[in-house]
Amino acid sequence: xxGVSQNPRHKITKRGQNVTFRCDPISEHNRLxxxxxxxxxxxxxxxxxxxxxxxxxxRLLSDRFSAERPKGSFSTLEIQRTEQGDSAMxxxxxxxxxxRGYEQYFGPGTRLTxx
Amino acid sequence: xQQLNQSPQSMFIQEGxxxxxxxTSSSIFNTWLWYKQDPGEGPVLLIALYKAGExxxxxxxxxxxxITRKDSFLNISASIPSDVGIYFCAGxxxxxxxxxxxxxxxxxxxxxxx
Numbered sequence: 001x002x003g004v005s006q007n008p009r010h011k012i013t014k015r016g017q018n019v020t021f022r023c024d025p026i027s028e029h030n031r032l033x034x035x036x037x038x039x040x041x042x043x044x045x046x047x048x049x050x051x052x053x054x055x056x057x058x059r060l061l062s063d064r065f066s067a068e069r070p071k072g073s074f075s076t077l078e079i080q081r082t083e084q085g086d087s088a089m090x091x092x093x094x095x096x097x098x099x100r101g102y103e104q105y106f107g108p109g110t111r112l113t114x115x
Numbered sequence: 116x117q118q119l120n121q122s123p124q125s126m127f128i129q130e131g132x133x134x135x136x137x138x139t140s141s142s143i144f145n146t147w148l149w150y151k152q153d154p155g156e157g158p159v160l161l162i163a164l165y166k167a168g169e170x171x172x173x174x175x176x177x178x179x180x181x182i183t184r185k186d187s188f189l190n191i192s193a194s195i196p197s198d199v200g201i202y203f204c205a206g207x208x209x210x211x212x213x214x215x216x217x218x219x220x221x222x223x224x225x226x227x228x229x
Contacts, residue, residue: 004157006157031215033217035217041221042219043158043217044118044219045216045217048216093157093217095215100163101146101163101165102209102215103148103160103163104148104215105160106157106158106159106160107157108156109155
């Protein structure tokens with residue numbers, strides 16, 4: 001059983017460029033989450049998909065951010081016109097209802113550096 | 116964004132010592148989870164708690180769901196060097212229609228000296 005995978009692991013981009021990250025959840029997990037983590041902080045929720053439907057977006061997700069999950073499998077997170085404040089670790093997690101709840105399993109993250 | 120209060124912020128201990136950390140919230144959660152994160156990696160799930168008062172163990176780790184549903188505790192017994200990392204608590208609300216998003220604590224950095 002493979003875990004959550006994310007690509008790329010690291011991305012360095014210049015301010016103003018667009019970037020796209022990919023997340024492949026654990027197979028058959030119908031719920032997928034994106035979080036952002038800055039240095040010294042815990043992860044913060046960005047958005048949530050149940051199958052292919054995006055059901056919640058945080059106020060942290062500005063108009064420059066867009067996420068998709070076509071066909072309810074992998075997901076992409078795109079940031080347009082990147083700013084230095086976008087530099088962070090972007091984490092993806094997936095979950096499926098177990099006997100007791102929805103335990104979330106995280107991928108290794110994508111570290112974004114905007115110069 | 117909202118973050119839960121986690122203490123202590125950091126701990127520097129000798130190998131073999133026991134460790135305790137806790138997490139408090141102003142809101143009620145019906146699930147508490149504890150994760151460990153190594154530098155440059157994603158959080159790894161250690162323990163999940165689903166009922167107020169529940170005490171659950173995973174090897175040398177023991178976690179408790181506070182009876183007020185606003186706090187949780189994690190204990191590590193007989194620490195070893197590979198316990199080094201940042202420990203995060205996370206609260207979750209599970210009910211019909213909820214997103215089940217996680218609200219994380221501020222983290223506890225654990226350093227273990229051999």
